[in-house]
Amino acid sequence: MSADSKSFYLTTPIYYVNDAPHIGTAYTTVAGDVLTRWHRQRGESVWFLTGTDEHGQKVLSAAQSNGVAPQEWCDRLVEESWKPVWKDLNIANDDFIRTTEPRHMERVQRFLTGLKDAGYIYSGKYEGPYCIGCEEFKLPADLDEGRCKVHGTPVEILSEENWFFKLSAFVPQILQHYKDHPEACEPASARNEVVSFLESGVEDLSISRSTFDWGIPVPWDTKQVVYVWFDALLNYATAVGLGDEAGSDGAQKFLRTWPADVHLVGKDILRFHAVIWPAMLMAANLPLPKKVFAHGWLLVGGEKMSKSKANKIAPSEITDHFGVDAFRYYFLRAIPFGSDGSFSWEDMSARYTSELANDFGNLASRLIAMIEKYCDGLIPAVAYDETLSNALSLAASTADSAIVALDFQTGINAIIDFCKRVNGYVTEQQPWVLAKDPANVVELEKVLYNTADALRALAVLLHPIMPATTEILWESLGANETLGEISKQLIGDVGRWGQLPKGSKVTKGAVLFPRLEEKAE
Numbered sequence: 348m349s350a351d352s353k354s355f356y357l358t359t360p361i362y363y364v365n366d367a368p369h370i371g372t373a374y375t376t377v378a379g380d381v382l383t384r385w386h387r388q389r390g391e392s393v394w395f396l397t398g399t400d401e402h403g404q405k406v407l408s409a410a411q412s413n414g415v416a417p418q419e420w421c422d423r424l425v426e427e428s429w430k431p432v433w434k435d436l437n438i439a440n441d442d443f444i445r446t447t448e449p450r451h452m453e454r455v456q457r458f459l460t461g462l463k464d465a466g467y468i469y470s471g472k473y474e475g476p477y478c479i480g481c482e483e484f485k486l487p488a489d490l491d492e493g494r495c496k497v498h499g500t501p502v503e504i505l506s507e508e509n510w511f512f513k514l515s516a517f518v519p520q521i522l523q524h525y526k527d528h529p530e531a532c533e534p535a536s537a538r539n540e541v542v543s544f545l546e547s548g549v550e551d552l553s554i555s556r557s558t559f560d561w562g563i564p565v566p567w568d569t570k571q572v573v574y575v576w577f578d579a580l581l582n583y584a585t586a587v588g589l590g591d592e593a594g595s596d597g598a599q600k601f602l603r604t605w606p607a608d609v610h611l612v613g614k615d616i617l618r619f620h621a622v623i624w625p626a627m628l629m630a631a632n633l634p635l636p637k638k639v640f641a642h643g644w645l646l647v648g649g650e651k652m653s654k655s656k657a658n659k660i661a662p663s664e665i666t667d668h669f670g671v672d673a674f675r676y677y678f679l680r681a682i683p684f685g686s687d688g689s690f691s692w693e694d695m696s697a698r699y700t701s702e703l704a705n706d707f708g709n710l711a712s713r714l715i716a717m718i719e720k721y722c723d724g725l726i727p728a729v730a731y732d733e734t735l736s737n738a739l740s741l742a743a744s745t746a747d748s749a750i751v752a753l754d755f756q757t758g759i760n761a762i763i764d765f766c767k768r769v770n771g772y773v774t775e776q777q778p779w780v781l782a783k784d785p786a787n788v789v790e791l792e793k794v795l796y797n798t799a800d801a802l803r804a805l806a807v808l809l810h811p812i813m814p815a816t817t818e819i820l821w822e823s824l825g826a827n828e829t830l831g832e833i834s835k836q837l838i839g840d841v842g843r844w845g846q847l848p849k850g851s852k853v854t855k856g857a858v859l860f861p862r863l864e865e866k867a868e
């Protein structure tokens with residue numbers, strides 16, 4: 348296999364199906380979608396995986412309290428809730444893995460058998476606190492008066508004969524890995540936290556449970572089921588053919604995708620991904636993911652959203668009012684990825700109006716209206732403006748380097764700054780004044796062309812973030828016929844000025860970002 352045939356492989360966490368998606372889980376998934384769309388528009392081959400985490404006590408108890416068998420509960424939530432919400436949010440994942448699928452369960456069992464044969468699994472007794480909300484064995488520092496610090500709920504005291512994984516044996520190697528590859532765990536604050544956790548001494552991990560049976564049976568001891576996190580982490584590899592026979596489709600897929608380029612996770616699940624997961628892979632002699640990136644939490648009223656706090660906001664509550672693209676845009680634009688951020692209707696309304704409706708939407712509708720009025724609806728002769736063209740090149744390269752480094756906010760800012768620059772150009776040039784005197788026709792057409800080509804570039808750069816709206820603009824500019832599909836436009840080529848050909852027909856499309864008060868009526 349040649350190195351360039353490796354896909355850019357990005358994963359989201361797989362979500363517990365104890366409940367429907369909320370804006371916190373949608374935040375991770377949208378970020379993954381934007382990043383993978385961006386990489387596709389860099390011309391790379393991409394594989395984007397998301398899915399659901401269906402085993403364990405948390406999901407089992409959600410099913411039980413709804414009086415439904417766990418498999419039926421999971422099927423219902425996945426089909427009626429998770430998949431439709433991702434579709435509504437325009438998420439273009441390549442695969443969706445469910446941990447109750449045979450393809451996953453079989454590969455987990457095979458992996459576990461391999462680890463046992465290699466001497467990394469032994470039987471022992473676990474005694475200690477466990478939080479069902481986190482599905483995690485807790486350390487004294489994780490508790491506050493017997494309650495989990497994340498969920499605020501009391502922990503269970505477990506005492507069981509379990510199978511253990513020799514996690515502690517890998518600690519020196521993992522520490523060395525982060526020394527050699529600091530980029531493997533980001534942002535730096537997350538890496539520091541992981542390193543001090545590793546340095547504080549890590550114990551072996553109980554990887555099976557015997558008190559309930561909603562899980563993958565341990566192959567050599569079917570009275571036990573695999574611990575839900577051990578099962579869940581493996582999804583990233585089982586979904587792309589982990590351990591399949593050499594030469595099979597699965598094995599080839601694995602060669603093309605593994606190791607993952609980015610595991611996107613929320614900061615609450617960092618340790619699983621940056622400590623346990625690398626140890627599991629090391630034990631199986633598999634390459635480690637290139638990066639685990641921990642983003643912050645969306646807070647509502649200063650607190651992380653959770654089922655127990657009943658402060659969850661469904662994505663539709665926001666998209667019904669602002670539209671899907673504004674939702675996709677807002678969180679990545681407003682909150683530095685990696686930091687916590689509070690959601691507020693006021694801030695979202697303000698940005699919607701100033702950045703999306705005024706700076707971007709109005710620019711597009713004014714330009715189309717002026718080309719219709721002054722140029723019979725046809726793109727005028729190709730023109731060039733050095734200042735705009737330089738500003739575009741800078742915006743495109745800043746956005747590209749920021750977004751591939753998962754700094755969405757800086758990337759989007761660069762694009763929006765360019766949009767503001769184009770608005771400034773139109774205000775300075777005053778095409779509506781030029782249009783009053785036929786002697787200015789060349790100058791007028793030049794201004795309109797430059798604005799149109801700038802909008803062509805804005806549509807391409809904003810496409811990964813707002814796919815549907817930019818598609819409407821692309822159609823309006825007549826670019827589908829002349830330049831081809833918007834999703835096929837390359838980021839690396841976006842700065843080449845003058846791509847819109849003379850004579851293409853522009854058409855007035857739907858308003859890109861309708862005024863909010865009209866929508867609320």
Ligand code: MSP
Pocket residue numbers: 359360361362363370371372374375400579580581582611612613614615616643644645646651652
């Ligand atoms: N099932 C595990 C993940 C297994 S991955 C091998 C899990 N599921 S979860 O549904 O509880 O959370 C999934 C992701 O959503 C986590 O990355 C978590 O950080 C993220 N979020 C949940 N609430 C969130 C916010 N309020 N804000 C931002 N992200 C949030 O953990």
